[in-house]
Amino acid sequence: MAATSTPLAGSGPSRSARSFIERLRSGDQVAHAITLAAAASILLLTGLLVYELFIHSSETRAKFGWSFLFTQTWDPVADEYGALPFIYGTLVSSALALLIGIPLGVGAAIFLAELAPPKISDALTFLIELLAAVPSVIYGLLGIFVLVPLLRIVEPAIRSVLGWTPLFQGPFYGVSLFSAGVVLSVMIVPFIISISREVIRAVPADQREAALALGATRWEATWDVVIPYAKSGILGSIFLALARSLGETMAVTMVIGNDPKIKASLFAPGYSIAAVIANEFTEATGDIYTSALIELGLVLFGLTIVINALARALVATGNRGGNA
Amino acid sequence: MQASAPKSQMELTMPTPTNSSALGASEGTSASTIKLSATDLNFHYGSFQALHGISMKIYANRVTAFIGPSGCGKSTFLRTLNRLNEAVRNTRVDGTVLLDGQDIHDIEVSELRRRVGMVFQRSNPFPKSIFENVAYGLRINGMASNRARLREAVEQSLRRAALWDEVKDKLNQSAYGLSGGQQQRLCIARALAVNPEVLLLDEPCSALDPIATAKIEDLIFQLKDSCTIVIVTHNMQQAARVADFTGFFLLGRLIEFDGTTVIFKNPAKKETEDYVTGRFG
Ligand SMILES: Nc1ncnc2c1ncn2[C@@H]1O[C@H](COP(=O)(O)OP(=O)(O)O)[C@@H](O)[C@H]1O
Ligand SMILES: [Mg+2]
Numbered sequence: 368m369a370a371t372s373t374p375l376a377g378s379g380p381s382r383s384a385r386s387f388i389e390r391l392r393s394g395d396q397v398a399h400a401i402t403l404a405a406a407a408s409i410l411l412l413t414g415l416l417v418y419e420l421f422i423h424s425s426e427t428r429a430k431f432g433w434s435f436l437f438t439q440t441w442d443p444v445a446d447e448y449g450a451l452p453f454i455y456g457t458l459v460s461s462a463l464a465l466l467i468g469i470p471l472g473v474g475a476a477i478f479l480a481e482l483a484p485p486k487i488s489d490a491l492t493f494l495i496e497l498l499a500a501v502p503s504v505i506y507g508l509l510g511i512f513v514l515v516p517l518l519r520i521v522e523p524a525i526r527s528v529l530g531w532t533p534l535f536q537g538p539f540y541g542v543s544l545f546s547a548g549v550v551l552s553v554m555i556v557p558f559i560i561s562i563s564r565e566v567i568r569a570v571p572a573d574q575r576e577a578a579l580a581l582g583a584t585r586w587e588a589t590w591d592v593v594i595p596y597a598k599s600g601i602l603g604s605i606f607l608a609l610a611r612s613l614g615e616t617m618a619v620t621m622v623i624g625n626d627p628k629i630k631a632s633l634f635a636p637g638y639s640i641a642a643v644i645a646n647e648f649t650e651a652t653g654d655i656y657t658s659a660l661i662e663l664g665l666v667l668f669g670l671t672i673v674i675n676a677l678a679r680a681l682v683a684t685g686n687r688g689g690n691a
Numbered sequence: 692m693q694a695s696a697p698k699s700q701m702e703l704t705m706p707t708p709t710n711s712s713a714l715g716a717s718e719g720t721s722a723s724t725i726k727l728s729a730t731d732l733n734f735h736y737g738s739f740q741a742l743h744g745i746s747m748k749i750y751a752n753r754v755t756a757f758i759g760p761s762g763c764g765k766s767t768f769l770r771t772l773n774r775l776n777e778a779v780r781n782t783r784v785d786g787t788v789l790l791d792g793q794d795i796h797d798i799e800v801s802e803l804r805r806r807v808g809m810v811f812q813r814s815n816p817f818p819k820s821i822f823e824n825v826a827y828g829l830r831i832n833g834m835a836s837n838r839a840r841l842r843e844a845v846e847q848s849l850r851r852a853a854l855w856d857e858v859k860d861k862l863n864q865s866a867y868g869l870s871g872g873q874q875q876r877l878c879i880a881r882a883l884a885v886n887p888e889v890l891l892l893d894e895p896c897s898a899l900d901p902i903a904t905a906k907i908e909d910l911i912f913q914l915k916d917s918c919t920i921v922i923v924t925h926n927m928q929q930a931a932r933v934a935d936f937t938g939f940f941l942l943g944r945l946i947e948f949d950g951t952t953v954i955f956k957n958p959a960k961k962e963t964e965d966y967v968t969g970r971f972g
Contacts, residue, residue, distance in 0.1 A: 485780075571815065573811050573813060574815055574817065576775060576809075576811065576815075577811065577817065577878070577881075578817075578827070578831075579804065580773060580775055580808065580809040580811075580882070581804065581808070581827060581828035581831065581832075581881070581882070581885060582801040582804045582805035582828065582831060582832050582885060583801065583831050585778075591827070591831070592817055595818060595819070596818050
């Protein structure tokens with residue numbers, strides 16, 4: 368091929384080009400200031416939130432100290448407050464939601480991204496994204512009118528298989544930690560599906576093809592290469608789902624039973640932090656009662672942050688161990 | 692192209708021994724065996740026909756290059772040889788491709804792809820360690836019975852890809868820590884690990900600098916002994932340097948196929964001449 372020498376385009380910035388660059392530069396400074404302000408305001412807001420929660424919970428913090436976190440009594444009449452039943456209910460219902468929601472959500476995402484014909488996948492995803500926008504009180508109604516009756520039907524089957532464990536003993540009245548976990552799982556699955564599907568689809572085609580070209584089956588290429596490539600995005604969707612389920616209020620309070628007791632059985636009613644704050648805040652009489660509820664808010668905030676940090680740390684160490 | 696070393700220029704003007712023997716093969720006087728042969732191959736992406744009646748013989752232990760302007764179907768043809776186009780939705784192929792005389796559609800697809808390896812235009816290592824990248828093909832094909840055998844096979848593949856010395860101390864590090872040229876050689880090692888009989892290379896150097904390119908070309912020379920190599924390139928000097936045979940594609944058709952020297956020195960078709968002399972757009 369004859370190497371034709373092309374004349375150098377624009378051998379130096381002309382005057383108009385220079386002023387354009389200057390404009391860009393000052394624009395950059397403005398953009399920098401605006402984004403910095405936005406970022407700072409988020410920090411400020413978070414700081415303010417924590418500060419307010421901290422100040423307004425001073426009475427119970429002074430009265431109970433750290434034991435607030437480990438006490439099971441919740442007795443507004445005697446002004447004795449402990450957060451443990453709520454922490455327990457929040458953690459257990461969210462864990463249950465993840466236990467059900469992760470395999471369901473990730474499985475569906477793999478199906479929609481890898482196996483379903485594109486048109487069907489897009490249509491289903493549209494519906495799933497609509498589900499993510501449904502207000503949580505509607506999920507509460509769904510829980511009361513559909514899931515709880517359904518759980519009543521499948522309850523004997525669960526009991527016959529898992530009844531020997533302490534987790535599924537005692538009477539089942541419908542409202543329970545178990546029901547809350549199931550309703551939460553229904554609520555978080557759309558998040559997991561729609562985000563995971565996107566990240567799986569964003570995996571470069573040549574990753575999959577590299578595996579196929581080595582003799583991998585389609586499933587091997589998906590499982591060994593595509594999913595690991597999309598792993599951090601999928602985990603991101605799970606964190607988001609977890610954050611949502613830890614803080615979910617309305618749907619949970621409608622099905623969890625609102626009973627501040629710690630029972631080994633998932634069939635027993637329970638209570639969550641968000642639910643008790645919403646239910647009791649307006650009728651809280653007395654400073655200590657209010658303070659206890661606000662301190663619960665502080666606990667929920669801390670819980671969310673600690674769990675997220677732990678999950679991220681777990682992912683970070685998992686990544687360092689050999690994988691990219 | 693401007694960076695081509697004097698050695699390469701020599702090869703352009705004076706046929707090397709391999710080139711002349713290849714020329715002989717094309718004239719039917721050599722003992723070279725046919726590894727792959729395509730007959731009347733048509734390929735459609737939906738309603739768009741990307742390949743029109745391609746027929747070609749690819750000789751064992753020779754390097755065959757495909758040249759032609761981009762979009763003319765070189766990659767598409769290459770990807771029909773290991774049936775990778777089947778992974779693309781809504782495509783259709785007709786015509787036959789024989790591997791050692793056997794129709795590739797009669798060979799189990801994962802076995803075919805093990806025998807016909809591929810290296811892509813953009814290096815695409817897996818997000819795994821260097822070791823695991825090379826080991827992956829061995830694992831899925833059940834080709835290493837134990838850990839020691841696996842290590843041995845990985846080392847051997849990395850040596851064949853001329854990468855061993857550069858990575859032997861960091862086998863457990865991420866493949867993404869390597870340079871572009873090293874990543875591409877890692878992809879070659881990954882493909883070599885499963886002992887392919889044919890290696891398909893789709894513009895393997897298009898993203899690499901001249902030094903990394905020279906390394907890969909050296910590698911191709913060495914691999915010829917153990918593999919049949921098919922390389923797509925839009926760098927004509929590269930085709931002239933490495934290939935025994937060259938096919939010129941234009942708009943989904945194979946315009947001309949012959950010994951590399953013939954294609955570059957004495958092409959039969961006007962289109963070929965226009966293209967190799969740079970008169971073509
Ligand atoms: N996945 C695809 N879907 C539809 N058309 C495609 C696809 N891949 C390639 N083509 C078309 O097929 C023709 C040949 O492409 P390709 O084989 O990639 O050319 P080359 O490798 O020679 O540049 C081009 O016109 C291209 O637009
Ligand atoms: Mg191409």
